[in-house]
Amino acid sequence: MDAPDAPFHWADLPMPQAGPGEVLVRIHASGVNPLDTKIRAGAADHARHPLPAVLGMDLAGVVEQVGPGVTDFVRGDEVWAMAGGVAGVQGSMAQFAAVDARLLAKKPANLSMRQAAALPLAIITAWEGMVDIANVQPADKVLVIGGAGGVGHVALQIARARAAQTFGVDSGAAAEYLKSIGTVAIDRNTPVDAYVEEFTDGLGFDVVYDCVGALDTAFKAVRKFGKVTSSLGWGTYSLGPLSFRSASYAGVFTLRPLLSGEGRQAHGRILAEAKKLVEDGKLLPRMDSRRLTLDQAQQAHELLRTGGANGKLVLEL
Incomplete structure (x- = not known):
């Protein structure tokens, strides 16, 4: 693509080669992801990816x-x-794509390629909040704000797999889905x-994960x-309610290893751990019913931008 919001076009690029520590993947x-549309529109300063570029983070x-040097x-x-798809790394x-092997894990055997490509960013973001930061324990009461969204529905399933009681805040239309994954549905109104x-x-609640930029609500809940974490924590918020509860807050910034090169092995570790949950039937993606191919990237971005998707969109090659 040539400029923000320009139509996608096909381009012949040199064949990537697997360098030291890398794996060449046939995608x-x-x-x-929504972040892809923001990068394309030039509206993601935290996710640098100079255009023109190959977009796409999950594969x-x-x-x-x-x-x-690769043995795994x-x-x-x-x-x-x-x-990839950020920091000048091909998406x-x-x-x-030639991929840093530390970012990779073996795909769950019970998922199709389409299903598997729906999950990595969401899993890593949800896992960092629920496991690495909050360390959710059995019988914890866990609230996810934006529970039916891309990160939210994965966070709830991870919490459920750790024997927590789960509660999801979202629109009334999402209630049936939230109930289907064993979660108490709470209308966002x-x-x-x-x-509470x-x-x-x-x-x-013992743990609150904010996926929509609603920290004022999280701090009151x-x-x-207790522990609050958020994958969308920028903005101005009142810390009073959090402080009065002697609760803690930590943000999740999933892109840091891609942008800095530091800690990339954590991504591979998380996906390897999540593979076990998927194969045990404890974690599944919420998929939009549309089957889209690579030449329908424009349609996929429009659906995300206009709120027309009902679950994760994936482009099949």
């Missing part, structure tokens, strides 16, 4: 070639990853004090000494 499916595919993968392995909307009283006897 079968590329996940589409599922097959190992074609293994570079020097062999040709023919089916893999998944959040592997997944292409037939091949319900006052926070009302559902109803579901926690006024004490507050957490219990004393």
Whole structure:
């Protein structure tokens, strides 16, 4: 693509080669994320990716070639990853990509390529909040604001897999889906004090994960000494309610390893751990019913931008 919001076009690029520590992946499916549309529009200062560029962060595919020093993968392995699409690193909307092996994990056997490409960014973001930061424990009461969204529905399933009680705030239209994954559905128009009283006897939730930029609500919903985390934490908020509860807050910035090069092995670790949950039937993607191909990237971006998608969109190659 030539400029922000310009139509996508095909381009012949040099065939990537797997360098030291890299794996060449033949891409079968590329996940589409809201952040991709922001990068394309030049509205994501935190996700630098100079244009023109190959977009796309999530991928599922097959190992074609293994570079020097890589021992965890062999040709023919089916893999998944959040592997590029920022920081000048080629994205997944292409037939091949040379990927840092630390970002990769073997794909869950029970997922199609399309399903697998729907999950990496969401899984890593949700896992960092629920496991690495909040360390959700059995019987914790966990609230996810934006529970039916891309990160939210994964965060709820991870919490459920850790034997927590889960509650999801979203639109009334999402209630049936939230119930289907074992979560109590809370209409986002319900006052926070009302559902804190109803579901926690006024004490507050042990863990609150904000996926939509609603930290003022999260700070009011957490219990004393509880934990709040957010994947969309920029803005101006009042810290008073959090401080009065002696609760803690930590943000999640999933792109840091891609932007800085530091800590990339954590992404591969998380996807390897999540693979077990997927294969045990405890974590599945919420997919939009449309089957889209790479030449329908423009349609996919428009659906995301206008709120027309009902679940994750994936481009199949």
